[in-house]
Each structure stands twice: as structure tokens, then as C-alpha cells.
Amino acid sequence: GAVVSQHPSRVICKSGTSVKIECRSLDFQATTMFWYRQFPKQSLMLMATSNEGSKATYEQGVEKDKFLINHASLTLSTLTVTSAHPEDSSFYICSARDAATSGYSYNEQFFGPGTRLTVL
């Protein structure tokens, strides 16, 4: 089955530093990837849609300059949390949509295992 990986799985950093999280589709090509943030005991909130070769589309309230997204290839999207602060501590999850599939159903969108970010 389609697999999406994230790296790192956990990261602890000091306040003010930047952290890069990678999302890779391992056995399929993904023209579109999605980045979500999830706080403890809460639901997933879509942050942005990452499109290969073009600028990401950010959801309302998500700072573009704070959360830099790069989707440089059909198998890799990166999320960089710049100048991280403790309130950025969260579980970041990516998902990828298989470019080979089309149509109606969502079972072509696959989620990564998540990255736990802790900012001290």
C-alpha cells in the first residue's frame, strides 16, 4: 500500500530556532501534499496545501512566513517552522494525494506518522 513517511518523528528545540520537517511519499508520486497541526486531545487542523512546483496555499490564520512550505519534487514536501516558540509545540502531520488516481474518493490520500515538535 501507499506509504508516507515523516522525518524526524520527534524533535526538541530551543525557542527561536528553526525546525524543518520532511514529508515523503515512498512509493507513489504526490502532486499535492497537506500539512496539519494537532494539539493534544484535539482534532487535525489543516494548515496548508502544498503543490509541487508552485506556492503553497495557506489556511486562514496560518502565517506564511512562520511556516515555510516547499514542495520541490513529486515525492517530497518540507515544512519549516521558523523562529519556533513554545506555542508552536504540536503534532504535525502531513498527507499526500496519489497523483495517479483521480476522481471522487478520498482513499487515495495517505497520512504520514506525524512529527512531535517540542519547543523549550
Next chain:
Amino acid sequence: GESVGLHLPTLSVQEGDNSIINCAYSNSASDYFIWYKQESGKGPQFIIDIRSNMDKRQGQRVTVLLNKTVKHLSLQIAATQPGDSAVYFCAEPMNSGYSTLTFGKGTMLLVSP
């Protein structure tokens, strides 16, 4: 710490029981729904989906029921097992392009041996 008002509904069942997890939606035009399972520290996993032209859809040990009249859907898990313990989310497309998802609040299912 946890903010006041934030609460993840929890359903506790015994192994072997049937579990029913509910989800309400507000948009009467919504025509496609997905259930996801999220185990602790992991990403969501697709369970089953349903289109609005159906009232019921069955999978392996799971059934999703859709009641469009009251804008409600449920996920039924038969013979619940400890491995079913997780948070369950319903989700639906955010727009007509079906390119992005919005997730419900989630329900934590705890299965006791």
C-alpha cells in the same frame, strides 16, 4: 495545560462489545464522508467512506450509517477488540473540489480486555 472547554469525548467498552461512534455535520450539501482511526502518536488511518446517495456501508467489522435528515453519521464497530482503542474522526471535503478535508472533533474509544 489544557484549555477550559476542550474535551475529547470518550467511549469506554468491554472487549467483544459493539461500539457506536457518532458524528454530526452542519452542511446539508455535504455529500461525502470518511472515518479515520488515529492511534496514539500516529497519523490517521482510513477506515471507511460513504457517499450521500447511500444510507449504509459495510466493511470488515465496521459499518457506517448516514442519516441525511438529521445530518448525522455513525461508525459501528462489531466485536470491539483492544486494538481498536484509538481516536476516531469523521471528515468531509472542505470544498466542491474534494481536495482538502475538514475533521470532526474526534471520539476516543477505550477497549478494556
